[in-house]
Structures are given as C-alpha cells and as structure tokens.
Amino acid sequence: MLFYSYFKSLVGKHVVVELKNDLAIAGTLHSVDQYLNIKLTNVSVVDPERYPHITSVRNCFIRGSVVRYVQLPPSGVDIEVLQDATRREARQ
Amino acid sequence: MSGAQVGDASASAGAGSAGDVDATVKEPLDLIRLSLDERVFVKLRGERELRGKLHAYDQHLNMVLGDVEESVTTVETDEETFEEIIKTKKREIPFLFVRGDGVVLVAPPLRST
Amino acid sequence: MSAAAAPNSAQQSKSTPSDFLRTIRGRPVTVRLTTGVDYRGVLVQIDGYMNVALEGCEEWNGTQLKAKYGDAFLRGNNVLYISATSGAK
Numbered sequence: 001m002l003f004y005s006y007f008k009s010l011v012g013k014h015v016v017v018e019l020k021n022d023l024a025i026a027g028t029l030h031s032v033d034q035y036l037n038i039k040l041t042n043v044s045v046v047d048p049e050r051y052p053h054i055t056s057v058r059n060c061f062i063r064g065s066v067v068r069y070v071q072l073p074p075s076g077v078d079i080e081v082l083q084d085a086t087r088r089e090a091r092q
Numbered sequence: 093m094s095g096a097q098v099g100d101a102s103a104s105a106g107a108g109s110a111g112d113v114d115a116t117v118k119e120p121l122d123l124i125r126l127s128l129d130e131r132v133f134v135k136l137r138g139e140r141e142l143r144g145k146l147h148a149y150d151q152h153l154n155m156v157l158g159d160v161e162e163s164v165t166t167v168e169t170d171e172e173t174f175e176e177i178i179k180t181k182k183r184e185i186p187f188l189f190v191r192g193d194g195v196v197l198v199a200p201p202l203r204s205t
Numbered sequence: 206m207s208a209a210a211a212p213n214s215a216q217q218s219k220s221t222p223s224d225f226l227r228t229i230r231g232r233p234v235t236v237r238l239t240t241g242v243d244y245r246g247v248l249v250q251i252d253g254y255m256n257v258a259l260e261g262c263e264e265w266n267g268t269q270l271k272a273k274y275g276d277a278f279l280r281g282n283n284v285l286y287i288s289a290t291s292g293a294k
Contacts, residue, residue, distance in 0.1 A: 070189040082148040090125045120256040199274040
C-alpha cells in the first residue's frame with residue numbers, strides 16, 4: 001500500500017515510465033491503482049527514433065507488471081515522509 | 093528484550109514482531125530495513141545494476157532510490173569474428189521507483205558488524 | 206512451541222524441508238539462482254518466500270569469483286536451491 005499511496009500523491013506530476021521491453025513513456029500521471037497500474041496523459045515517447053509507432057498516442061494505460069522503472073520528479077519526493085512510511089510499513 | 097532472537101525464534105515466514113527500532117535481523121527483509129537512508133547496490137534481471145540511496149521499499153522489494161547510477165551490461169557477438177564484445181552503459185537518474193519483480197539482489201553498504 | 210527436532214537424534218528421513226532450513230541458519234551455504242549464478246556465504250536469515258540474507262557473500266559464476274558483498278539480500282523468486290556447504294569453499 002505504501003507505493004500506491006505514494007503514487008497517488010504524485011498525480012498531476014510529470015513522470016517517465018520505463019517498461020520491461022525498454023520502451024520509455026513520458027507523461028503526466030493521471031491515476032494509479034492498487035496494482036500500480038498507471039494512466040498517463042500528454043504522452044510522449046522518450047526515444048521516438050526507436051519507437052515511432054506510439055508517437056500518436058496521447059493517453060495510455062500501463063499495466064503495473066510491465067513497468068521496470070518510474071523516473072520521478074525530484075519535487076515530488078519528500079524523503080522524510082517516504083522513509084517514515086517505510087519504517088511504519090516494515091513493522092506491519 | 094535482547095534475549096534469543098536469532099536462533100529458532102519463529103517457525104516459518106514473516107515472524108511479525110512489535111519491536112521497532114532494533115538492529116536485529118529476524119527476517120531477510122530486516123537487512124534492507126537497516127539500509128534505509130544508505131546507499132545500496134541493487135542487481136536486477138537483464139544485467140542491470142543500480143547504486144543509489146534507499147528512500148523506501150516494501151515487501152515486494154519495490155523501491156525508491158535517490159541519486160541513482162544505473163549500469164546495463166550487454167554482450168554482443170561480432171558476426172564475423174565471433175568475438176564477444178562486452179559493453180556497459182551508464183546513466184544517472186535523480187529519483188527512481190524500481191518495481192520489485194525485477195530485483196535479484198540487494199547489498200547494503202559495507203558495515204562494521 | 207517447537208515440537209520439532211528432538212536434539213540431533215532426529216532421523217534425517219523424518220525431517221522436512223523447513224527443518225532443513227532451520228538447521229542451516231548460521232551455517233555456510235551456497236544459494237543457486239535460476240540464472241545459474243551461485244552465492245556463497247553464511248545464512249543469516251531466510252523466510253517462507255525463500256528470501257535469503259547472507260553474510261560475507263561471494264558471487265560465483267561457475268568457478269569464477271565475480272564479486273563480494275558484506276551482506277546480501279536475495280529475492281526468493283530467483284532461488285533454485287540452497288545447499289549447506291561444508292567449511293571451506
């Protein structure tokens with residue numbers, strides 16, 4: 001639940017989602033669910049040379065399980081809060 | 093408080109406990125708990141390695157790392173000479189969420205205990 | 206609580222895999238991952254997912270020592286087997 005809550009707090013921010021097939025999609029985080037499925041708006045492809053087919057997509061839904069990384073906006077990371085939440089969750 | 097914890101403390105998984113800020117390792121994930129706010133080394137599937145400061149993690153090994161250096165190692169075989177060419181690509185990412193299912197190994201910084 | 210293991214006389218044939226895991230805590234082990242890579246070290250802890258914490262961990266690819274880590278956490282889903290190693294490497 002920790003990262004679900006965390007991603008909810010990032011809604012509206014710009015992120016880059018990197019998939020396990022190496023495709024990297026940049027966009028505005030529109031919404032997230034408990035599986036960390038992600039909806040992006042204002043989508044652009046980070047490397048359009050390699051992945052031209054998706055350049056016409058404006059919005060997309062990304063299944064959580066195909067995500068490798070999400071590059072986060074530095075402004076959206078409150079380190080203190082994250083660490084405290086992690087310690088609390090580690091105690092479960 | 094301090095007595096026997098390492099040995100046979102609990103039968104199977106999880107061993108939920110109430111003690112909070114203790115430095116003992118009752119379950120494997122405690123090793124990672126002790127590395128919070130420290131730089132860690134993470135080995136991922138697909139010959140990827142990360143080094144970064146551990147800000148958050150959960151039981152799946154999802155993580156948020158800061159000041160990350162990623163290195164990806166690829167082996168290419170020269171089509172004519174069949175020589176193996178090993179390349180390492182590095183990049184830096186300020187803040188990164190890493191999905192746990194790709195994680196193979198997490199090594200805390202060297203500690204003196 | 207622990208009805209298990211009358212000291213050491215417990216017959217091997219009656220011990221379960223989890224008995225085995227309990228007996229090798231604190232002992233040197235080799236953990237082989239599905240990738241074929243071996244990790245050798247002292248087993249600090251293990252849980253029901255086969256997540257493993259090793260101390261003084263060495264990464265071996267076949268007969269080649271690849272890396273050393275003070276401590277290492279291995280994610281259980283990658284574990285193929287865990288074997289108790291006797292003293293020396």
